[in-house]
Amino acid sequence: MRESAEVFEEFAKKAEVTVIFTKAGYEIAKLYGVLKKFELATGGYYRELEVDPKPLSHVYGRVMRRRYDLLAVAPMSANTMVKFALGIADNLVTTSLAMARKAGLKILVLPTDAPWVKETTLPCLIEGCEACTQCPPQRACPTGAVVGEGIRRILLEKCVGCGLCAELCPFGAVKCFAKAPFEADELEVGYLKRIERWAEVLKSPEELRRALLAR
Secondary structure, eight states, rough: HHHHHHHHHHHHSSSSEEEOOHHHHHHHHHHHTHHHHHHHTSTTOOOOEEEEEEEEEEEHHHHHOOSSEEEEEEOOOHHHHHHHTTTTTOOOHHHHHHHHHHHHEEEEEEEETTTTEEEEESSSEOOOOOOOOOOOHHOOOOTOOOEEEESEETTTTTTOOOOOHHOTTTTEEOOOOOOEOOOOOOHHHHHHHHHTTTTTEEESSSHHHHHHTOO
């Protein structure tokens, strides 16, 4: 999400971009500290930001009439990938994908679950808390996401990914956006192959950047 947001920020300077989020995608953008990038780059006709649940959207008609040059889904979660492969259209993103497929609109996808993806990015987490009497991250957290007495933890539903907690912990117990090993399983790879019939599958944020900025 963070890498995709950087590409979006760059692309939005040269093009009119409509942003659509599933409810989960919106929360993830907030959790990883990039929601402001999308909010600041939208506002105005064809620069809207829409979030599920929203059963009716003008985006669908634009896609069907090919008013957009392309539809890019980045990052594309395994959940969205499977729905796209099976023709399920039950939210803003999957319905837009279904419309784009029918209209023959160019589709770019950057999957999170693929054989070449070997690591994932974690949100802000506390590990090895020293149970300080006075906890600087807890006192300074702007959303009250750091909670507890003694051993502290982060409420992810409140976290906005600002990273202030990691900067203030004197023992380095708070880590934001660390990398963790990841392996896609056989089921996900099978669905990935199916969507290649309708979409250009990209392997990295850099490929996404090249595909967008070359237009």
